[in-house]
Amino acid sequence: MELPEDMPSDTSRVWFILEETPYLYWLIPHSPTHGVLGLIGTEEEKTRKALGRLLEKKNMEPIEFQYAHIPLYAQWIPIHKKVGDSHICLVGNAAGHVKVTTVGGLFTGFRGARGVVEAILNGGSSREFSALRRELNLHHLLRRMLNRFTQHEYVRLLDLLNPSAQKTLGQFTRDETPKLICHLFRKQPRLLLFGLKSLLSVK
Ligand SMILES: Cc1cc2nc3c(=O)[nH]c(=O)nc-3n(C[C@H](O)[C@H](O)[C@H](O)COP(=O)(O)OP(=O)(O)OC[C@H]3O[C@@H](n4cnc5c(N)ncnc54)[C@H](O)[C@@H]3O)c2cc1C
Incomplete structure (x- = not known):
């Protein structure tokens, strides 16, 4: 969407509106004139309506929409499985490697991939996995507090x-x-x- 006139392009905005979502809304500029307005919600229809309400209230006109489901990390799951003769390793969204505070999974997904590399090179052990698991558990605790x-x-x-x-x-x-x-x-x-x-x- 176009940035509102009163919004500098070097500043992001975040809204916490608990009656709409236990997560957050954000507006992040990606050019001097345009930015991305986002909302994380737990129920698809309710979230869609909440986004519509914010757009209307702030008099904002969207240019394009994107949405997707993102898994919420609840606990560490075994990421390795053997199917026939093949070893399957899950990382990223598929393994729930998502921080449940911000629902961000890019960085943690790549850390999961690095963990798999380490495990392959070290005969199964990976310090990255231990660190990632600690971090995801920390975010899980913070989310329970925030909720x-x-x-x-x-x-x-x-x-x-x-x-x-x-x-x-x-x-x-x-x-x-x-x-x-x-x-x-x-x-x-x-x-x-x-x-x-x-x-x-x-x-
Ligand atoms: C609107 C939005 C904003 C986000 N913003 C952020 C952010 O700012 N920071 C952040 O860290 N995270 C963010 N996330 C979360 C982040 O995008 C995901 O956690 C991350 O993309 C997960 O990466 P992934 O590779 O594990 O899974 P995905 O990105 O979902 O990739 C999986 C791929 O597998 C393909 N696929 C699925 N099934 C099959 C099949 N059977 N055969 C072949 N291919 C298949 C899919 O098409 C897809 O391309 C955001 C997500 C959304 C939806």
Whole structure:
């Protein structure tokens, strides 16, 4: 879609509208004039309608639509199977290698592929798989926390992002979550307290 007039092309926007989705909406520029508006949802029809409502509310005109189903990582699954004489290894979406916080699976999918390479070269063992599994489990835990968030808690979370925490968000990508979280806790210790409280509410 065309970027709204008040939107600079070096800035992304994110909306958390919990009555529409437990995930997020985003608007990310990909040129000085155009960008991609996105929404992650759990039910196809409801998500389609929610996207339509946002487009209407913000007076935005889409040029083209894309959508797809993405698997949600719930737990690590065995990725290797023998079919006849062939070894089959699943990576990427097929193995659920998707971070359930942002529902991003590109980077984690490639890490899965690197894990398979390591396992082939090392007779079955792969450090990449252990690291990927830890990371996916971390995102799973964060998602369970986020799913319990109220609008008020999202506001509180954003309010806690002081300037140095915001700077940290600019230093690490969303694919470096463990490092990012450690740095955020150092820059804004109240985030750690907030995180611990949220963790205790996870069933
Ligand atoms: C709109 C949208 C935005 C996204 N944005 C991001 C993002 O910003 N960052 C991010 O990290 N992730 C993002 N994702 C998720 C990411 O795209 C996927 O996790 C990633 O593409 C998974 O890669 P994959 O190769 O495992 O699977 P896929 O990309 O689904 O590739 C599987 C391929 O196999 C083909 N195929 C299926 N069945 C057969 C068959 N029987 N025979 C032959 N071929 C077959 C399919 O046609 C497809 O080309 C987004 C997804 C969507 C839908």
